[in-house]
Amino acid sequence: MYSRDDTVNAILRFYQQVIRHPYLNDSTLVLPPPGGWRSVNIQGKNNTVLDLLHHLPYLRPGKPYERLLIYWETVPICYTDEYVYPELYPLPAQCVYLACSVDREGTSLILDTDKGTITEFCHTGTYITMPEEEYEALPEEEKWKAHRTSPIRRFLDVWTQRYEKLVWMLIPNPIGQPTTGRFYSRADTSAELDVLTLEEQSKPWHLKDDVDHPDFEYELDRAQYEWYKSIRKHVADVYDTYLRHGWPDHFDKDRCRSELLQLEELHDAEEKQKLDKMNPDAADLSD
Structure with a gap:
């Protein structure tokens, strides 16, 4: 079940963990004023999505068109920016991208306020939930719906734990491109991800x-x-x-x-x- 406050708090905990890593400055995390952000740069969304975006914390780049990093080839979206983030594929009014991929191996995170879920959309097909033949037969704009989906809080809490336990790490990129950071993982498999995350x-x-x-x-x-x-x-x-x-x-x-x-x-x-x-x-x- 979707809850705006639970979603805001889960995203805040995740971003707070991300900026603990020796990558982004603490000032990169920006919090909304008590009444929410005055405006957000997006169109075609319902009131529930707009209400969420007005109250979210964001990771805001320090320079125009600077690409931050929160996962492998995955950048967070700051909807208070003047920059317009075109949707990779058009989403229903109740759905919004929290992050988008910068290459085919990156992961776009799609939040659905009706279902209270986050979908991990990756072009490599890593997270598909149906046979490959059926997936390939889908219209291109429908393929994101066939990827792994999790409840919002559970998904974000898992990602937060992985950074807390240094299963995943974010560090500065000396050359600053294509993203300002680099992502490393100690795990080679899903099973190893779980084992390392549970280490005390x-x-x-x-x-x-x-x-x-x-x-x-x-x-x-x-x-x-x-x-x-x-x-x-x-x-x-x-x-x-x-x-x-x-x-x-x-x-x-x-x-x-x-x-x-x-x-x-x-x-x-x-x-x-x-x-x-x-x-x-x-x-x-x-x-």
């Missing part, structure tokens, strides 16, 4: 159990295996940097951010070196 206490991550597992080496060719190990090591370094700076109770956000930026710049340079070795002709052109 964050503890240092030892890589040996996952990256040296013989099944991975059997299933992947050598180049893929080495790439996988490199990525996992980097995610572990990001995670351990959080812990070293006192997450969660004594977290030094500014120092952690500074160290993570250096870590990302080093990782980018190493990745560029690997690509240059694989394709020396392209490296010569870039120089």
Whole structure:
């Protein structure tokens, strides 16, 4: 069942957890005045949706057309902005995008005030709830309805927990594009997501159990295996940097951010070196 106040509070808790990460400044989170925002930039929605948008907290970019990040290739929408967010696919009057994808692997979050749900709409078909043949036969503008749907509060509470437990992490992007942040996950599977989220206490991550597992080496060719190990090591370094700076109770956000930026710049340079070795002709052109 939909409740405006429950929805507002669930989104607020989620955004408050997001800005704890060494990515966005605290000032990015903006709260509505007591009577709600004076105006919101959207058309074609019913009064229930408009009432919700007038009372939501938002993550507001500091610069025009700056793309923030709340999940893999997924950006939040701030309806108090002058920028018009075109709907990827037209939605019914009782539905609204809370977030939209910036690429085909991103996830658009669609809130339905009639049903009190959030739908995870991803073009890769990750969350579809019907056989693929039936899904492909749907009209393009109807496909979002066939994706996984959850009650609003349950969905947002799960995402909040994943950031709280550092299953998911958001850190600054040194180059600032296509989004200002980068997303990392410690989990490779849905089952691992659940296990890590339920852990009572964050503890240092030892890589040996996952990256040296013989099944991975059997299933992947050598180049893929080495790439996988490199990525996992980097995610572990990001995670351990959080812990070293006192997450969660004594977290030094500014120092952690500074160290993570250096870590990302080093990782980018190493990745560029690997690509240059694989394709020396392209490296010569870039120089």
